Amino acid sequence: MGTESLSTPLWIRRCALAPIAAVALQFAFSLSAIAQTDSGRGLEIARTMKERNRGFGNTTAEMRMVLRDASGKETLRKLRTKTLEAKDDGDKVLAVFDAPADVKGTVFLGHTHRDRADDQWLYLPALKRVKRIAPANKTSPFMGSEFSYEDLASSEVEKFTYAYRGEDTLDGEPSFVIERRPVDPDSGYSRQVVWVDQVRYVELKIEFYDRRGAKLKTLTAREHRQYLGRYWRAQEARMENHQSGKSTLVRWSDIRFRQGLGEQDFLPARMARTR
Amino acid sequence: MRTIGMLALAFALSISAWAQEWRGQVSAEYRGFARTGLDPGQHRGYASLAAQPEFWVDWQGGRQSLTFTPFYRRDQYDRERTHGDVRELLWLYGGRGFELRAGIGKVFWGVTETQHLVDVVNQIDLVENPDRKEKLGQPMLGATLLTAAGNWELYALPYFRERTFPGEEGRLRTIPRVDTELEALYESPRGARHVDAAARWTRTLGAWDFGLSYFQGTNREPRLVPGIDARGQAVLLPYYGQLRQFGLEGQATVERWLLKLEAVRRSEREAASRAATAGFEYTLPRAFGSTADLGLLAEYLYDSRGQASLTPYEDDVMLGMRWSANDAQSTRLLATVVLDRRSSERAYSVEASRRLTEHATASVEARAFHGSAPGEPLFSLRRDDYAQLKLTYYF
Numbered sequence: 107m108g109t110e111s112l113s114t115p116l117w118i119r120r121c122a123l124a125p126i127a128a129v130a131l132q133f134a135f136s137l138s139a140i141a142q143t144d145s146g147r148g149l150e151i152a153r154t155m156k157e158r159n160r161g162f163g164n165t166t167a168e169m170r171m172v173l174r175d176a177s178g179k180e181t182l183r184k185l186r187t188k189t190l191e192a193k194d195d196g197d198k199v200l201a202v203f204d205a206p207a208d209v210k211g212t213v214f215l216g217h218t219h220r221d222r223a224d225d226q227w228l229y230l231p232a233l234k235r236v237k238r239i240a241p242a243n244k245t246s247p248f249m250g251s252e253f254s255y256e257d258l259a260s261s262e263v264e265k266f267t268y269a270y271r272g273e274d275t276l277d278g279e280p281s282f283v284i285e286r287r288p289v290d291p292d293s294g295y296s297r298q299v300v301w302v303d304q305v306r307y308v309e310l311k312i313e314f315y316d317r318r319g320a321k322l323k324t325l326t327a328r329e330h331r332q333y334l335g336r337y338w339r340a341q342e343a344r345m346e347n348h349q350s351g352k353s354t355l356v357r358w359s360d361i362r363f364r365q366g367l368g369e370q371d372f373l374p375a376r377m378a379r380t381r
Numbered sequence: 382m383r384t385i386g387m388l389a390l391a392f393a394l395s396i397s398a399w400a401q402e403w404r405g406q407v408s409a410e411y412r413g414f415a416r417t418g419l420d421p422g423q424h425r426g427y428a429s430l431a432a433q434p435e436f437w438v439d440w441q442g443g444r445q446s447l448t449f450t451p452f453y454r455r456d457q458y459d460r461e462r463t464h465g466d467v468r469e470l471l472w473l474y475g476g477r478g479f480e481l482r483a484g485i486g487k488v489f490w491g492v493t494e495t496q497h498l499v500d501v502v503n504q505i506d507l508v509e510n511p512d513r514k515e516k517l518g519q520p521m522l523g524a525t526l527l528t529a530a531g532n533w534e535l536y537a538l539p540y541f542r543e544r545t546f547p548g549e550e551g552r553l554r555t556i557p558r559v560d561t562e563l564e565a566l567y568e569s570p571r572g573a574r575h576v577d578a579a580a581r582w583t584r585t586l587g588a589w590d591f592g593l594s595y596f597q598g599t600n601r602e603p604r605l606v607p608g609i610d611a612r613g614q615a616v617l618l619p620y621y622g623q624l625r626q627f628g629l630e631g632q633a634t635v636e637r638w639l640l641k642l643e644a645v646r647r648s649e650r651e652a653a654s655r656a657a658t659a660g661f662e663y664t665l666p667r668a669f670g671s672t673a674d675l676g677l678l679a680e681y682l683y684d685s686r687g688q689a690s691l692t693p694y695e696d697d698v699m700l701g702m703r704w705s706a707n708d709a710q711s712t713r714l715l716a717t718v719v720l721d722r723r724s725s726e727r728a729y730s731v732e733a734s735r736r737l738t739e740h741a742t743a744s745v746e747a748r749a750f751h752g753s754a755p756g757e758p759l760f761s762l763r764r765d766d767y768a769q770l771k772l773t774y775y776f
Contacts (some may be wrong), residue, residue: 169759173709175709181709181739182739200635200641205739206736206739206740206775207739207740207775207776208406208711208736208740208741208742208773208775209711211404211405211776223636233489233514234487234488234489235489236489238590238632238634239634240634240636240637240638240639240662240664241636242636242637242664243498243666243674244666245666245667246667246672246674246705246707247672247707247708250707250708250709250710250711251709251712280745289771292636292637292666294667295667331689367683370477370478370527373527375399375525375527375532375637376475376527377581379473381400381402381437381439381443381446
């Protein structure tokens with residue numbers, strides 16, 4: 107920022123209230139300076155989270171989702187997931203559906219990108235068809251759950267702008283509170299408030315605010331376990347929708363690291379072969 | 382003795398490395414027609430049961446697999462719709478950058494909604510549904526190569542499958558009916574034993590997917606010629622000519638837009654022709670503040686053969702709407718209308734489905750055909766407006 111922009115404009119100096127206005131203006135500038143360091147700190151925390159997860163290579167896991175509607179009725183989803191860490195881009199995710207029975211064998215493939223819209227495909231076993239799907243569906247619920255496609259995509263640092271909001275204690279864990287705003291105008295959220303564990307650098311809680319700024323959902327992650335002496339993964343996450351009264355509980359099991367997966371396992375052309 | 386022990390151990394280990402799975406579906410459906418048929422032998426309502434189990438086994442760490450998917454349908458009146466088929470009996474070998482296939486299988490090519498011009502490997506199982514989207518299993522030897530310059534598919538298709546057509550008591554058919562009891566007519570003296578070949582190259586560049594394909598062999602789409610059946614009645618007989626077809630397909634996936642194109646150039650003994658389908662699907666996520674997605678579809682369908690075309694689409698426009706509730710029951714609806722630009726011919730279609738339990742779904746389908754004049758492709762379906770309810774159990 108140049109010195110010119112910091113000097114008081116001429117029209118203010120000329121008027122009687124000039125000293126007050128000048129003070130007010132300078133206060134405003136110093137506020138924006140604080141906001142900037144805040145954004146720097148928020149970004150730094152997000153970077154540290156990504157950095158601590160770097161080098162995980164690839165993982166496989168089983169995922170069980172219990173969808174609960176406002177009246178308490180529950181339905182079950184089962185999937186198996188594979189994740190690949192990409193070198194200079196977002197992660198790649200493959201999910202094979204096991205339940206409900208009518209979608210058994212359906213495969214979802216997502217290539218997350220840092221600087222552009224993600225690529226997504228769906229393999230429909232009844233038709234033997236691999237279908238590329240529009241990235242605009244990122245805000246749509248994943249299999250009718252309270253998780254949208256964008257909630258399940260890897261949270262790349264570049265996809266948000268950040269602000270630091272302070273410290274808090276969550277279930278006895280000292281946490282940083284950061285706020286992130288999606289860069290993509292097609293995102294379903296205006297902002298997210300994230301509680302980050304100060305020791306393990308994992309997300310403990312995320313509050314999602316809808317486009318109109320109203321609180322929409324809260325995600326709480328639990329039972330973090332460490333793998334390979336380094337990488338933390340939650341065993342359970344609960345997403346609660348405050349507007350609809352519905353919730354989804356996800357439970358991961360059999361999380362395995364470094365399963366020898368490579369780029370070739372995440373090609374759309376290979377989806378038909380995935381079981 | 383020790384060798385036998387080792388062999389037994391090796392065998393036991395290889396068996397334990399086998400993964401296998403049974404799954405499948407059974408369904409019950411009822412089709413009701415709004416009006417009596419043109420042919421007095423036809424009925425107003427048809428009940429039907431179908432089963433399609435699938436057995437799958439893999440070994441060698443998933444490198445090799447075998448899939449067996451038989452299909453059988455029993456229809457209340459239509460003896461042609463009562464039929465069985467091996468949808469899949471396929472051995473697959475998957476290497477690092479290649480795949481080999483042998484047996485009976487199903488292949489899908491293309492991107493558009495209304496019709497699949499480039500999709501020529503499998504024959505259509507027309508008795509299943511007039512939307513021409515069900516397919517018969519195709520005997521094949523196939524190889525796929527995945528390279529940085531795109532994916533290559535090659536198929537040798539050693540045996541031809543004749544299209545199925547509704548029987549005498551069935552609806553949604555031509556008048557007179559197509560007789561499949563009599564021997565079909567072929568251009569090739571080898572008949573159904575003519576070995577066909579198909580190849581396709583596909584590549585993705587960012588938001589763009591392209592494909593080029595080539596087919597040479599017996600045309601899956603028959604020409605229908607007049608004939609006489611064993612009882613001396615007038616029928617139509619399928620005549621399968623030889624076809625060489627070049628196909629082009631492409632899709633651009635840009636934010637809310639899917640832009641789609643399929644085009645073919647066909648060379649047959651009679652003449653050469655061109656056909657194309659081009660259109661888009663625009664998705665409105667979270668339509669009207671709900672969690673539902675609304676898709677708007679439009680396609681233009683062209684065939685240079687005009688009214689002589691073997692399909693009902695020669696200069697038509699399809700307009701449609703796809704609604705996905707994104708609820709726990711995966712409630713979905715697709716409504717389309719195909720309008721003939723040169724006449725008042727209209728084909729309406731509504732398909733909807735919803736999950737009932739972990740293992741069952743219900744689906745409804747209704748189609749109506751209007752405004753056809755004599756000689757137009759849908760004229761014989763003018764009294765065949767129908768609605769169908771189907772319950773499917775998955776295991």
